Amino acid sequence: MADSKSASRTLKPSTLMMGHGYDPALSEGSLKPPIFLTSTFAFENAAAGKRHFEGITGKRPGGADGLVYSRFNGPNQEILEDRLSIWDGAEDALCFSSGMTAICVLMLTYCAAGDVIIHSGPLYAATEGFVAKTLAKFGVSYIDFPAGASREELDDVIARARAQAADQGGKLAMIYLESPGNPTNALVDIEAVSAARDAALGADHACPIAIDNTFLGPLWQRPLDHGADIVVYSLTKYVGGHSDLVAGSVAGAKKWIDPVRMLRNTMGGIADPNTAWMLLRSLETVELRMSRAGENAAKVCAFLKGHPKIERLGYLGMIDDARQQDIYDRHCTGAGSTFSVFIKGGEAECFRFLDALRIAKLAVSLGGTETLASHPASMTHLSVPDPRKVSLGISDNLVRISIGIEDADDLIADFEQALDAV
Ligand SMILES: Cc1ncc(COP(=O)(O)O)c(C=O)c1O
Numbered sequence: 001m002a003d004s005k006s007a008s009r010t011l012k013p014s015t016l017m018m019g020h021g022y023d024p025a026l027s028e029g030s031l032k033p034p035i036f037l038t039s040t041f042a043f044e045n046a047a048a049g050k051r052h053f054e055g056i057t058g059k060r061p062g063g064a065d066g067l068v069y070s071r072f073n074g075p076n077q078e079i080l081e082d083r084l085s086i087w088d089g090a091e092d093a094l095c096f097s098s099g100m101t102a103i104c105v106l107m108l109t110y111c112a113a114g115d116v117i118i119h120s121g122p123l124y125a126a127t128e129g130f131v132a133k134t135l136a137k138f139g140v141s142y143i144d145f146p147a148g149a150s151r152e153e154l155d156d157v158i159a160r161a162r163a164q165a166a167d168q169g170g171k172l173a174m175i176y177l178e179s180p181g182n183p184t185n186a187l188v189d190i191e192a193v194s195a196a197r198d199a200a201l202g203a204d205h206a207c208p209i210a211i212d213n214t215f216l217g218p219l220w221q222r223p224l225d226h227g228a229d230i231v232v233y234s235l236t237k238y239v240g241g242h243s244d245l246v247a248g249s250v251a252g253a254k255k256w257i258d259p260v261r262m263l264r265n266t267m268g269g270i271a272d273p274n275t276a277w278m279l280l281r282s283l284e285t286v287e288l289r290m291s292r293a294g295e296n297a298a299k300v301c302a303f304l305k306g307h308p309k310i311e312r313l314g315y316l317g318m319i320d321d322a323r324q325q326d327i328y329d330r331h332c333t334g335a336g337s338t339f340s341v342f343i344k345g346g347e348a349e350c351f352r353f354l355d356a357l358r359i360a361k362l363a364v365s366l367g368g369t370e371t372l373a374s375h376p377a378s379m380t381h382l383s384v385p386d387p388r389k390v391s392l393g394i395s396d397n398l399v400r401i402s403i404g405i406e407d408a409d410d411l412i413a414d415f416e417q418a419l420d421a422v
Helices: 046-057 075-088 099-110 125-137 151-168 190-201 254-267 273-305 322-331 347-356 386-392 408-420
Strands: 092-096 116-121 141-146 172-178 209-212 230-234 248-252 310-314 338-343 372-374 398-402
Touching (some): 075 092, 075 248, 099 209, 099 230, 116 151, 125 141, 125 172, 172 190, 248 254, 273 338, 273 408, 338 347, 347 398, 347 408
Parallel strands (some): 172 209, 209 230
Antiparallel strands (some): 092 248, 338 398
16 A cells, blocks of 8 residues: 655655555455445444444444445545545545535535525535525525635625624534636635634634635645635546546545535435546546646637737636735646636627637536536526626626647637637
8 A cells, every 4th residue: 555655755646646545455456446336345243333333323433444335435435535635635535426415515514504604706506506595495594705805805704694693593604615716717815714714713613614626626726725624626627537427525624524424424425436436547647637738728828818809818827916816826836727718799709609619619517638618607607697697707708618638739729710700
């Protein structure tokens, strides 16, 4: 088994992705982990079975100390969770059947009737919908703030949320961030959110800061280093990276993750063994893929920037706002490969551009090996009410592009001919 320390060296994540958490000797010497297709695991003896269930049910702290039943966990998922933890510097991680399952189970874990969630805006539309519609049915309300909010604005939001919670007989349950936000790429100042939370609630609080790091993680932003407590992913995107699976995860300190595990044990929603195995394969190349996609995006954006049919770009490598640039400099180590292009005109011009693309595919999602383009206002964010779309900058002339690992010059030629058709 590859350990995270080898002699005097602390091994880097890209090295650890090849073997960490797996011992071939336990699987007939198989170099790669087999896919464990089983619904249940045989106990050594009855006492071991009792001990496992004491851990699963929380009668004994520390969780199960072995494998029990595949709704709770399995070897492929455990290896995956160990490797996911490494990228974010987390103590523990949990994998889920989708990013949305991860987000819903996380929020249900921390919210009770009367509670308030604070969240940044914009969020992925299904996340916003879950907070505004589903949690509302259980008496949980929310207050949102714009992604670039200053410390003063954050202090104010937290004070209002606490007052609202007091009125409802609940508490401030969670601060939920998405940074950069989908689809505008607006960044949240995680350090300021953390400082504002700590100033308001003190050291002993039960209000975690969770952040959806799907757009930049795990390579270009490590939110736990900047004061977040729980990092959330749609693994469907860069981590899976080949547009051939759907999965999600949460990671953080055990004290934050254990309660989420308890609810996952009850509800299910864990990633299946085959998907976990595919994600292990994906993690071996995640750094290579993301690096190449990031380089390609920089070249494509350099071309698009000066184009007469483009109004502006929402690309983190070309920020034109001092506050956003300051957040980027403190939090991010790369600009990513997903960005927005504001085409001169509106929906009709965007549709002509999208329909003319030959290499880039017209599809929602992002972070795959292939380049994708979509129109958020009429697709992923169609359900967002119009006034909110306007306030969040999700305009009719916004096209979202996720750059893949193709040849950069081929991509530029494709965008050039598609813009000619606008
Ligand atoms: C930022 C972000 N978070 C969460 C999700 C939901 O993830 P999934 O589709 O894996 O459920 C998405 C999906 O597009 C996303 O873009």
